[in-house]
Every structure is written in C-alpha cells, then in structure tokens.
Amino acid sequence: MTGFLVLLCVIVLVLINVPIAVALCIASVIAMITTQGVASLPNVPLALYQGATSFPLIAIPLFILAAAIMNTSGISHRLIDFCQALVGWMRGALAQVNVLSHMFFAEISGSAVAGVAATASIIMPAMKARGYPGPFTAAVTSSTATLAIIIPPSIPMILYAVMAGTSVVQMFVAGIVPGLLTGFGFMGLCYWYAVKYNWPVEEIFQWGKLWRAFKKAFWALTLPIIILGGIFGGIVTATEGAALAVVASLLVGGVVYRELDWARLREAIIDGAVQTGAMMLLVAASALLGLYLTEVQLPQRIAAAMLSVTNEKWAILAILNVFFLVIGMFLHSAAAIILVVPIVMPVVTAAGIDPVHFGVIVTLNLAIGQQTPPVASVLLLTCSIAKESVWDVTKANIPFIGVLLFTLLMVTYVPVVTLGLVNVFYR
Amino acid sequence: MTLQSFRRGYERFLEGICIVLMAALAAEVVAGVVFRYSGHSLVWYDEVATILLAWVTFYGAALAVLKHAHMGVPEVVRMLPPGPRVAVAIVAQLCTLAFFVLLAWVGYSILEILAADQLVSLPEVSVAYANSVIPIGAVLFVVGQLLVFPDVLREARREDGPARGHA
Numbered sequence: 001m002t003g004f005l006v007l008l009c010v011i012v013l014v015l016i017n018v019p020i021a022v023a024l025c026i027a028s029v030i031a032m033i034t035t036q037g038v039a040s041l042p043n044v045p046l047a048l049y050q051g052a053t054s055f056p057l058i059a060i061p062l063f064i065l066a067a068a069i070m071n072t073s074g075i076s077h078r079l080i081d082f083c084q085a086l087v088g089w090m091r092g093a094l095a096q097v098n099v100l101s102h103m104f105f106a107e108i109s110g111s112a113v114a115g116v117a118a119t120a121s122i123i124m125p126a127m128k129a130r131g132y133p134g135p136f137t138a139a140v141t142s143s144t145a146t147l148a149i150i151i152p153p154s155i156p157m158i159l160y161a162v163m164a165g166t167s168v169v170q171m172f173v174a175g176i177v178p179g180l181l182t183g184f185g186f187m188g189l190c191y192w193y194a195v196k197y198n199w200p201v202e203e204i205f206q207w208g209k210l211w212r213a214f215k216k217a218f219w220a221l222t223l224p225i226i227i228l229g230g231i232f233g234g235i236v237t238a239t240e241g242a243a244l245a246v247v248a249s250l251l252v253g254g255v256v257y258r259e260l261d262w263a264r265l266r267e268a269i270i271d272g273a274v275q276t277g278a279m280m281l282l283v284a285a286s287a288l289l290g291l292y293l294t295e296v297q298l299p300q301r302i303a304a305a306m307l308s309v310t311n312e313k314w315a316i317l318a319i320l321n322v323f324f325l326v327i328g329m330f331l332h333s334a335a336a337i338i339l340v341v342p343i344v345m346p347v348v349t350a351a352g353i354d355p356v357h358f359g360v361i362v363t364l365n366l367a368i369g370q371q372t373p374p375v376a377s378v379l380l381l382t383c384s385i386a387k388e389s390v391w392d393v394t395k396a397n398i399p400f401i402g403v404l405l406f407t408l409l410m411v412t413y414v415p416v417v418t419l420g421l422v423n424v425f426y427r
Numbered sequence: 428m429t430l431q432s433f434r435r436g437y438e439r440f441l442e443g444i445c446i447v448l449m450a451a452l453a454a455e456v457v458a459g460v461v462f463r464y465s466g467h468s469l470v471w472y473d474e475v476a477t478i479l480l481a482w483v484t485f486y487g488a489a490l491a492v493l494k495h496a497h498m499g500v501p502e503v504v505r506m507l508p509p510g511p512r513v514a515v516a517i518v519a520q521l522c523t524l525a526f527f528v529l530l531a532w533v534g535y536s537i538l539e540i541l542a543a544d545q546l547v548s549l550p551e552v553s554v555a556y557a558n559s560v561i562p563i564g565a566v567l568f569v570v571g572q573l574l575v576f577p578d579v580l581r582e583a584r585r586e587d588g589p590a591r592g593h594a
Contacts (some may be wrong), residue, residue: 044529
C-alpha cells in the first residue's frame with residue numbers, strides 16, 4: 001500500500017514541476033522516515049553517492065565530450081563532403097547525404113541531439129537552397145539523427161545496460177543490424193520522394209572526386225574503426241573506448257586538421273557536464289528510491305499482476321512496446337530508461353525475454369519518442385534550428401516514424417535481427 | 428555587487444570546476460588504459476574514475492540549476508491560470524530547497540563518521556574526501572536554486588504563460 005502512496009507522491013511532485021530527480025529523492029525520504037524512522041536518514045547521502053559511482057556510466061560524459069570535440073573541429077564537414085562524393089549522383093542527393101552522414105556520425109557519437117548539432121547547420125540550409133521543402137528538410141534531419149542512439153555507441157544503451165544489469169558491449173553489437181536497417185529504410189524513403197517530386201541530382205559520379213574526398217576525410221573515417229574496433233575487439237572496455245574517442249577526436253581535430261575551435265569547445269564541455277549532471281542526478285535518485293522499492297518488492301508485484309493477465313511472450317512484448325511508446329511521448333529518453341527499466345525488468349525476465357533483445361526494443365521506442373511531441377528533444381531542437389513549425393515538421397515526419405516503427409516490429413518479433421550477431425560473437 | 432553580477436560570477440566559477448573535472452576524468456581513464464598496456468596497471472584507476480564521475484555529477488547538477496537543464500514536466504503547470512501557477516511554482520521551489528538543505532545537513536553530519544574509513548585502493552585517503560561532494564554539491568544546489576528563484580517567479584507570473592520550460 002505505501003508503495004503506491006510513494007509512487008503517487010512522485011507523480012504529484014513531478015506534475016507541479018519539481019525536477020524528476022528531486023521528486024524521487026523527496027518521495028524516498030518520506031518513505032524512509034515513515035517506515036524506518038529518522039535514524040535511517042544517513043542512508044540518503046550514502047545511497048545518492050553510491051548511485052553516482054558506476055564505472056560503466058563514465059562512458060556517458062566521455063562520449064558526450066568526444067561528440068563535442070568532433071562538432072568543433074572540422075571533422076563534421078569533411079564527413080559530409082565525403083558522403084556527397086559518394087551519393088551525390090543519386091536523385092534527391094542532398095537528402096541521401098543527410099541520411100548517410102548521420103549513419104557515419106552514429107558510429108562516433110552516442111547522442112541524437114549531438115548529431116543534430118553536428119550536421120543541421122550545414123546540411124539544412126543547403127537542402128533548402130536547392131528547393132527541398134522546409135518541413136521535409138527538418139523531418140529527414142531529425143529522424144536520421146536518431147540513428148545515433150541505435151547504431152553503436154549509444155548513450156541510452158549504456159544507461160539501459162547499467163539499469164538492467166546486462167553487457168554494454170552486447171547491447172552495442174545488437175544495435176548494428178537494426179541501425180543499418182533503419183538507415184537504409186530512410187534512404188529508400190528519400191529515394192521514393194525524390195522520384196515522386198523530381199528532386200535534383202548534385203553531381204555526376206567521379207572516382208577521382210571520391211578519392212580526393214576520401215583522402216580529406218581519411219582521419220575522420222578512422223575514428224569509428226578505432227573506437228568500435230577497440231570495444232568490439234575486446235582491447236578496451238566500453239568506458240575506455242569512450243576515452244579513446246576523446247583522445248582520437250582531439251588528435252584528428254587538433255593535430256591533423258588543426259581546426260579545433262577552443263571557444264566553442266569550452267561551451268561544449270560545459271554543456272556536456274550539465275547534461276551529465278542532469279542525467280546522473282536522476283540515476284543517483286533512482287538508486288535511492290530503489291532501496292525502498294526493493295524492500296517493498298513493488299517491481300515483483302507489478303510483474304505478478306501483469307503475468308496474471310497474460311503469459312504469452314508476444315502479448316507481453318506488445319504491451320511493453322505500447323507502454324514505452326506512450327512514455328516516450330512524455331518523458332526524456334534518459335528519464336524513461338532510469339525510471340521504467342528497473343520496474344519492468346522482473347516482467348521481462350519472468351516472460352523469458354532476453355535482456356539484450358529487450359534493450360534494443362526500449363532504445364527504438366525511445367528513438368521514436370524523441371520524434372513525437374510534446375516531449376521530443378531531437379525534433380524540437382531541429383525545428384528551432386530550421387525555424388520550421390513543429391506541427392508541419394511532425395506531419396512531414398510521419399513516414400520516417402513509419403520506418404522506425406517497421407524496424408521496431410522486426411526487432412520485437414524477429415529476435416535474430418538483434419541477437420544474431422550477439423550469438424555469433426559472444427555466446 | 429549586484430545580484431546579476433554575483434550570479435554570473437557564480438556560474439563562471441561552477442563552469443570552471445566542471446571543465447577541470449571533465450578533463451581530469453578523460454585524462455584519468457586514458458592514463459589507466461596506457462598504464463595497463465604498458466604492464467604497470469594503476470590499482471587506484473577504477474576507484475578514482477568513479478569518484479570523479481560522482482563529482483562531475485553533483486557539480487554538474489548544481490550548474491544545471493542555473494542553466495534550467497534538470498529534466499522535468501513543466502507542461503501541466505503551464506496550463507494553470509496565473510494565480511495558482513505562481514502558488515504552485517513557489518511550493519515546487521520550496522520542496523526542492525527543503526530537500527537539498529536536509530541533504531547538506533545530513534551529508535555533512537556523516538562526514539565525521541566516514542573520516543575513519545579509507546579508500547580501498549588508496550588507503551592513505553579518507554572516504555570523507557570523496558563523499559564531501561554530497562554536502563558541498565547540496566549547498567551549491569541551494570545557492571543556485573535561490574539565484575534562479577526570481578526567474579522562475581517572473582516566468583510563472585507572465586499573463587500568457589511561461590514561454591518554454593526545461594523539458
């Protein structure tokens with residue numbers, strides 16, 4: 001009974017706009033005082049501190065930092081130029097360049113917001129100047145940016161792995177095929193639009209031109225190989241791979257290209273620390289609330305209640321998908337993972353769903369959540385850079401969300417899409 | 428010194444700390460990898476890295492208050508009429524302040540007990556140093572919350588509702 005009162009307390013505090021992390025802390029303190037008395041209060045600072053000291057989570061600020069360095073050091077525009085030389089001959093070329101360059105960024109960056117920051121100000125004005133409709137331009141940028149959290153590395157996947165107690169590296173491997181599937185789906189959709197509206201070709205394909213663009217982008221293209229090769233090859237852990245990403249992008253941007261913009265880098269580091277603070281305070285707060293929830297066994301009770309309704313695996317997956325899609329509309333993706341994953345994990349385990357498989361399902365749901373207002377971090381940022389109305393862009397974005405939903409369906413009901421590579425290399 | 432210039436100085440101060448901590452975290456993890464592959468593993472590498480993460484967390488969280496970057500749901504309050512909106516905004520601020528004042532006090536009081544414990548990998552360093560980030564971070568959070576209070580009130584008072592929250 002008190003368990004539900006505590007949840008009610010959290011919901012009321014969140015609805016009056018107390019930050020979610022603080023709402024969790026206040027509810028936990030009230031629960032601790034009522035059940036164990038004032039003497040239990042010293043556990044509050046101890047649990048908050050413990051909650052913030054998780055080694056795998058160190059990868060989060062480091063990947064944010066690496067993406068920030070990449071965005072401020074001339075790596076972005078070289079990758080975009082290379083993509084243009086590669087697919088500039090296709091109909092609707094700039095839309096294809098947009099998708100393809102995000103597929104490359106996704107292998108260095110783990111945050112969709114960072115992806116928008118990297119490309120939006122370069123590609124979107126170019127697309128508009130070539131006559132692409134504004135809402136379509138913003139929609140394709142916003143949707144393809146979410147590839148950053150599906151294709152490894154991925155910050156939501158790191159958070160999920162820690163919350164669900166599974167392997168970060170296996171999550172990364174499981175994301176490869178769904179990420180490529182979504183990316184090529186986006187390219188197919190853009191091609192269909194390009195033929196329908198007769199969008200322009202940019203340049204004829206030339207090997208010489210591609211070679212020159214490749215040479216210029218060579219060091220930028222080695223970054224994904226170094227980072228992902230290091231992690232998948234077992235040479236470094238995911239966290240160390242993130243540190244490697246920082247060093248490699250500093251070397252490429254600062255020493256090879258010599259384009260590091262220190263003023264912008266300073267802003268980006270501060271922004272990274274702020275994002276880390278906001279995200280990690282929530283992680284610490286959920287660890288505090290977790291102390292209490294474990295004691296009253298609330299997640300286990302929810303699992304029992306759900307399993308008494310149905311114990312068909314496909315039905316449970318369908319329910320969880322709808323649940324996460326709705327949650328993703330109203331919560332930031334990090335908040336959704338931190339709050340919901342610990343509560344639903346007993347259901348997932350009891351239904352015999354593989355935690356890695358489920359992690360990719362959650363990530364895809366939240367990728368869609370980043371595109372669906374009212375709370376849609378990536379879509380809103382893209383709209384504000386493109387100066388387009390959220391409503392128009394959302395309408396133009398529906399077919400792209402359709403592609404994401406198709407991938408979600410495949411991932412949910414064809415486990416080999418996610419677990420195939422994991423089984424080959426790790427099990 | 429006006430409140431505005433104090434706030435700007437305070438923000439610069441926290442930004443400086445965050446930059447140093449982020450750089451230290453990246454450098455420490457890289458050093459850990461380099462030393463491991465050169466055959467001289469640093470025993471304190473994991474423990475110090477997680478302490479740095481906790482420090483980035485709480486100093487970054489204090490800075491996030493000034494930048495309105497904490498995750499929340501401002502949409503519901505925005506739908507209220509102006510009178511109740513101001514009242515609710517004040518209640519929300521007081522709840523947040525109350526928690527961090529409590530955290531600062533309890534966090535400080537346990538440092539004395541923790542002073543007797545040492546880090547696992549660095550026995551000469553007391554756990555109290557690492558944990559000091561909790562009371563310090565809580566005090567910094569309270570100061571930030573007080574500094575943004577006028578902003579929050581001004582936003583809540585606007586006739587047409589606050590322009591945008593911090594979702």
